[in-house]
Amino acid sequence: xxxxxxxxxxxxxxxxxxxxxxxxxxxxxxxxxxxxxxxxxxxxxxxxxxxxxxxxxxxxxxxxxxxxxxxxxxxxxxxxxxxxxxxxxxxxxxxxxxxxxxxxxxxxxxxxxxxxxxxxxxxxxxxxxxxxxxxxxxxxxxxxxxxxxxxxxxxxxxxxxxxxxxxxxxxxxxxxxxxxxxxxxxxxxxxxxxxxxxxxxxxxxxxxxxxxxxxxxxxxxxxxxxxxxxxxxxxxxxxxxxxxxxxxxxxxxxxxxxxxxxxxxxxxxxxxxxxxxxxxxxxxxxxxxxxxxxxxxxxxxxxxxxxxxxxxxxxxxxxxxxxxxxxxxxxxxxxxxxxxxxxxxxxxxxxxxxxxxxxxxxxxxxxx
Amino acid sequence: xxxxxxxxxxxxxxxxxxxxxxxxxxxxxxxxxxxxxxxxxxxxxxxxxxxxxxxxxxxxxxxxxxxxxxxxxxxxxxxxxxxxxxxxxxxxxxxxxxxxxxxxxxxxxxxxxxxxxxxxxxxxxxxxxxxxxxxxxxxxxxxxxxxxxxxxxxxxxxxxxxxxxxxxxxxxxxxxxxxxxxxxxxxxxxxxxxxxxxxxxxxxxxxxxxxxxxxxxxxxxxxxxxxxxxxxxxxxxxxxxxxxxxxxxxxxxxxxxxxxxxx
Ligand SMILES: Nc1ncnc2c1ncn2[C@@H]1O[C@H](COP(=O)(O)OP(=O)(O)OP(=O)(O)O)[C@@H](O)[C@H]1O
Ligand SMILES: [Mg+2]
Numbered sequence: 110x111x112x113x114x115x116x117x118x119x120x121x122x123x124x125x126x127x128x129x130x131x132x133x134x135x136x137x138x139x140x141x142x143x144x145x146x147x148x149x150x151x152x153x154x155x156x157x158x159x160x161x162x163x164x165x166x167x168x169x170x171x172x173x174x175x176x177x178x179x180x181x182x183x184x185x186x187x188x189x190x191x192x193x194x195x196x197x198x199x200x201x202x203x204x205x206x207x208x209x210x211x212x213x214x215x216x217x218x219x220x221x222x223x224x225x226x227x228x229x230x231x232x233x234x235x236x237x238x239x240x241x242x243x244x245x246x247x248x249x250x251x252x253x254x255x256x257x258x259x260x261x262x263x264x265x266x267x268x269x270x271x272x273x274x275x276x277x278x279x280x281x282x283x284x285x286x287x288x289x290x291x292x293x294x295x296x297x298x299x300x301x302x303x304x305x306x307x308x309x310x311x312x313x314x315x316x317x318x319x320x321x322x323x324x325x326x327x328x329x330x331x332x333x334x335x336x337x338x339x340x341x342x343x344x345x346x347x348x349x350x351x352x353x354x355x356x357x358x359x360x361x362x363x364x365x366x367x368x369x370x371x372x373x374x375x376x377x378x379x380x381x382x383x384x385x386x387x388x389x390x391x392x393x394x395x396x397x398x399x400x401x402x403x404x405x406x407x408x409x410x411x412x413x414x415x416x417x418x419x420x421x422x423x424x425x426x427x428x429x430x431x432x433x434x435x436x437x438x439x440x441x442x443x444x445x446x447x448x449x450x451x452x453x454x455x456x457x458x459x460x461x462x463x464x465x466x467x468x469x470x471x472x473x474x475x476x477x
Numbered sequence: 478x479x480x481x482x483x484x485x486x487x488x489x490x491x492x493x494x495x496x497x498x499x500x501x502x503x504x505x506x507x508x509x510x511x512x513x514x515x516x517x518x519x520x521x522x523x524x525x526x527x528x529x530x531x532x533x534x535x536x537x538x539x540x541x542x543x544x545x546x547x548x549x550x551x552x553x554x555x556x557x558x559x560x561x562x563x564x565x566x567x568x569x570x571x572x573x574x575x576x577x578x579x580x581x582x583x584x585x586x587x588x589x590x591x592x593x594x595x596x597x598x599x600x601x602x603x604x605x606x607x608x609x610x611x612x613x614x615x616x617x618x619x620x621x622x623x624x625x626x627x628x629x630x631x632x633x634x635x636x637x638x639x640x641x642x643x644x645x646x647x648x649x650x651x652x653x654x655x656x657x658x659x660x661x662x663x664x665x666x667x668x669x670x671x672x673x674x675x676x677x678x679x680x681x682x683x684x685x686x687x688x689x690x691x692x693x694x695x696x697x698x699x700x701x702x703x704x705x706x707x708x709x710x711x712x713x714x715x716x717x718x719x720x721x722x723x724x725x726x727x728x729x730x731x732x733x734x735x736x737x738x739x740x
Binding site: 130131132134135138162163164167168171191194195198199202203204205207208209210211212341440441442443444445 | 574575578587590594603613616620639667
């Protein structure tokens with residue numbers, strides 16, 4: 110192995126030696142930069158260079174060029190035929206000025222661009238919603254045109270496959286509520302109300318919300334990643350050129366599948382949550398399952414259940430449309446797939462919670 | 478090419494199997510330092526797969542691959558790292574990183590493996606881009622703003638970033654207009670001369686086979702059907718080989734080559 114490249118100055122003479130290939134010229138670059146030039150003519154002696162590649166040759170020729178621009182005469186001495194060939198190759202490219210970089214903008218311009226982008230983003234999302242609403246209505250008129258086999262596959266992936274995780278988490282939430290509530294209720298001798306607590310909290314709020322959040326993380330992100338990757342590989346464009354609208358093929362089956370599956374998952378989460386509450390109540394309060402269910406029947410009305418399950422299709426529509434929309438926003442690169450997937454999950458969870466709050470206000474105003 | 482030149486890549490009895498599908502059944506070949514070896518063969522004959530085995534992206538099912546004197550079938554990923562720095566690879570469809578500009582893409586190997594200043598890296602990257610025949614302003618573009626041919630050139634520039642000893646090119650001239658393809662052939666010859674590169678390339682381009690390849694290996698039927706210089710192969714009477722090199726396209730390229738030689 111040759112020694113790393115070195116450069117040192119002695120008056121008007123600059124000596125270079127060692128291995129001037131890309132992996133070994135870093136030190137020489139710093140040394141050349143720190144050389145204080147003596148006045149007068151400069152000679153760069155490269156006779157000690159043992160190996161050189163185009164990076165090393167470029168370093169030498171750009172240094173000479175920089176020194177020349179300070180009104181010095183710079184000459185190379187001891188150049189081998191190989192070095193001269195490399196210099197010629199570099200000279201033929203006629204490099205001038207700085208390498209190009211993408212245009213950057215000032216603070217104000219960036220602010221303006223960002224605001225404009227944010228505004229058009231909102232508009233684009235609205236128009237996307239309009240688009241899928243229109244397509245859904247059209248397809249509802251001719252249901253045979255919906256890709257039913259795709260709907261079934263999507264339903265399996267987004268619904269059936271999510272049963273274990275949704276069930277487990279709902280059960281645990283039921284346990285936690287029963288425990289936290291039970292600790293307080295026992296002190297007042299009101300242990301029996303634990304069924305009211307678990308029943309109302311689970312059915313009205315927690316089961317729909319938890320299920321929607323899990324599905325947003327699990328399925329919404331998958332929708333974005335799938336459509337996004339198809340954007341990168343121009344598969345979406347290929348569909349368009351075949352006269353197939355990407356919305357029909359990619360969005361509607363996902364949307365319909367989720368709108369059906371999310372309420373069903375919510376019912377399952379209701380059951381598992383109640384089961385968790387019952388398990389906790391029987392172990393902490395010695396309350397039999399029979400008692401729990403009796404109490405539940407007195408305190409929880411059918412409409413509490415319906416309020417919870419009724420929110421689910423709305424959440425499903427939010428998750429599917431945000432997920433697909435962010436997928437179509439992907440531009441060109443793998444990085445962009447990652448960015449839009451993150452955005453998709455954050456936005457759909459955000460929207461789900463906001464809409465849930467709106468539901469609460471409306472229901473309380475309507476006294477449901 | 479001298480018969481006793483150093484052997485930089487050697488495949489011995491390589492067998493490749495994807496599940497049920499047998500792609501290579503006992504392939505042995507050697508690449509000598511300083512030569513341009515072209516691998517040809519029909520679509521799906523396993524050229525890209527063979528290239529992937531040479532650049533250590535894929536383990537052959539059986540047999541051994543030696544690169545720059547190292548048996549890479551037995552080596553661990555960490556042991557391979559220093560070796561990988563000595564090769565440049567250009568993929569069939571570019572494989573540029575979408576999140577970086579063309580200039581940044583080209584500078585990636587330099588940025589990762591050297592301690593050069595950012596300015597110098599950008600300048601060297603720009604030099605490589607110009608070398609492959611791209612316009613000076615292309616460096617600022619993003620990969621998805623490039624045409625297919627530009628993407629090929631940018632990928633070649635990135636493969637050349639560290640001036641590798643060994644360069645692997647998967648179909649460098651496909652998707653280029655004829656003038657650019659000729660330019661690329663010239664470039665490959667020039668790089669071979671100047672930088673002492675050894676080049677292994679997959680190509681279908683008869684013209685570049687005649688112009689740049691020192692030796693040609695023809696894959697087919699899971700084996701090597703023939704190997705030798707273009708002149709030798711095109712005169713071969715073995716059925717499989719003759720067919721490949723005597724189609725109408727091949728004949729035009731051969732005629733042009735011979736005329737050029739006699740002028
Ligand atoms: N990951 C893989 N899994 C299964 N089969 C594969 C895989 N990669 C390649 N093959 C098969 O191996 C064979 C050779 O593929 P390869 O990409 O090497 O062909 P090629 O000679 O480069 O063709 P082309 O000229 O079209 O690029 C093909 O039949 C392909 O189907
Ligand atoms: Mg291939």
